[in-house]
């Protein structure tokens with residue numbers, strides 16, 4: 001198993017890319033991180049769309065293997081490099097993990113992630129509706145976490161990695177976390193993990 005050729009096409013303020021960067025760090029893997037100039041449209045260039053026809057980061061390259069979609073990258077890294085703790089493989093917990101990956105690409109994307117996208121990158125979505133979606137998502141998450149330490153299997157897993165970035169940075173989309181104490185406590189637990197790396201704040205990126 002070689003890890004020498006891992007390369008991640010990324011962007012500092014992308015929560016999707018942060019998922020992949022956090023997973024690499026937690027697994028103790030080093031990768032060549034190449035930031036793509038999203039404002040300049042590099043993600044739609046010929047060379048980049050050969051890697052990912054959707055023209056989006058993150059993209060992981062491992063030798064001849066090219067993986068796009070952040071949760072697919074988590075699956076690849078988990079299956080290839082994890083010992084079963086961060087990426088559970090038993091039937092029940094694997095299914096629960098998959099459920100949170102779907103949530104990351106649906107409710108989380110349409111709520112907290114999109115509200116931040118509107119503020120940071122002037123994305124053309126309805127702000128009021130998006131902020132409402134975000135609060136509905138966070139209220140559900142808060143209820144779910146009321147009697148749980150982590151999202152799956154009562155331990156820290158890639159489910160937490162998939163959901164963390166855009167939830168922790170929701171205030172950048174004018175979505176306060178104050179009404180969600182269980183979510184705030186979970187964020188603190190995620191950030192206390194060994195080898196945790198943060199996503200930069202917009203002013204620091």
Ligand SMILES: N[C@@H](CCC(=O)N[C@@H](CS)C(=O)NCC(=O)O)C(=O)O
Nearest residue numbers: 014015016055056057058069070071
């Ligand atoms: N579903 C994709 C979403 C990736 C995504 O939205 N990437 C954004 C950055 S956060 C991007 O590259 N946007 C540039 C564009 O769409 O032109 C994933 O999970 O990786």
